[in-house]
Amino acid sequence: MAVTFNPLAFLRSAPNYLLREYFTRKGLLGHVEWDHLGEYDMEPVFQAIVALPEEVQDSVMHDFRDLHARTRDGGFVKAILDEATYHKVDTDLAERFERMKRHLERTFWIFLHRKEQYWDGANIFWRVDKLTGASQWQARGGLPAQPGPSDEGVVEDLKTALSTISARARRAADGARSRPTAAVMRISSTRIRKTTNKRSPSMWARSFNPAPCNLRSKSSSGTMTANADWISTWRATP
Numbered sequence: 001m002a003v004t005f006n007p008l009a010f011l012r013s014a015p016n017y018l019l020r021e022y023f024t025r026k027g028l029l030g031h032v033e034w035d036h037l038g039e040y041d042m043e044p045v046f047q048a049i050v051a052l053p054e055e056v057q058d059s060v061m062h063d064f065r066d067l068h069a070r071t072r073d074g075g076f077v078k079a080i081l082d083e084a085t086y087h088k089v090d091t092d093l094a095e096r097f098e099r100m101k102r103h104l105e106r107t108f109w110i111f112l113h114r115k116e117q118y119w120d121g122a123n124i125f126w127r128v129d130k131l132t133g134a135s136q137w138q139a140r141g142g143l144p145a146q147p148g149p150s151d152e153g154v155v156e157d158l159k160t161a162l163s164t165i166s167a168r169a170r171r172a173a174d175g176a177r178s179r180p181t182a183a184v185m186r187i188s189s190t191r192i193r194k195t196t197n198k199r200s201p202s203m204w205a206r207s208f209n210p211a212p213c214n215l216r217s218k219s220s221s222g223t224m225t226a227n228a229d230w231i232s233t234w235r236a237t238p
Contacts, residue, residue: 005068007049007061011042014067015101018108019045025112028052028060067111071104075129079122080110089117 011019016039023029029048037044049060070076077097084090097106110118 005065007064008042008046010064010068010104011045012040013102013104014108015039015105018105018112021112022063022108026060028056063111067104067107070126071102071107074103076122076126077103077106079126079129080106080114080118082125083118083121086121087117090114 016034016037020034023032029045032045032048049057052060081094081097084093090096096109100106100109
């Protein structure tokens with residue numbers, strides 16, 4: 001279940017050494033005495049952020065919201081470890097993470113020190129895992145132990161195939177919305193039969209001559225009356 005982002009709670013959850021490094025890199029909050037702040041004594045930091053220009057506040061809060069969203073479970077951290085294993089770098093990353101206390105600390109450290117290497121790739125797999133049913137990965141054995149093709153032609157073919165699938169799904173969804181379901185059709189058919197059975201055959205067999213008439217229909221605001229000058233002659237069969 002999603003948890004509402006609370007800036008002060010985020011500051012209290014994030015380690016001071018990472019917050020200090022983050023703001024130092026941005027050239028912000030230089031007047032804050034980090035050495036004299038406890039891990040939960042974040043009110044001075046929060047007030048310093050509130051005093052920043054609005055566009056700077058938005059940038060800081062955007063980063064903090066991104067970090068907060070990726071630390072509700074261990075999914076993003078696992079994706080980071082998978083990326084590190086795939087690229088065969090940072091072989092000690094798992095041990096480094098073991099020494100950290102929270103997923104927020106692990107994600108924040110990656111954000112500051114390995115964002116260019118791992119963030120984008122881990123973000124893709126983390127989002128896919130969050131989709132309904134997408135976490136049920138199915139193993140496929142027997143594939144060649146070599147990287148798949150990644151030339152420009154293959155990438156374009158993949159884009160075209162995905163666009164086709166997406167367009168087909170949208171058309172199917174639009175058709176489902178505009179087409180009555182079988183249940184609705186059965187109900188409508190039953191109502192027509194019941195209404196028809198209440199009328200005598202002579203009522204349906206006779207012809208109507210054109211004549212002025214009043215058409216009345218109920219609406220939420222009351223009764224609306226529309227005068228019709230004529231109505232076409234028609235014949236209905238039982």
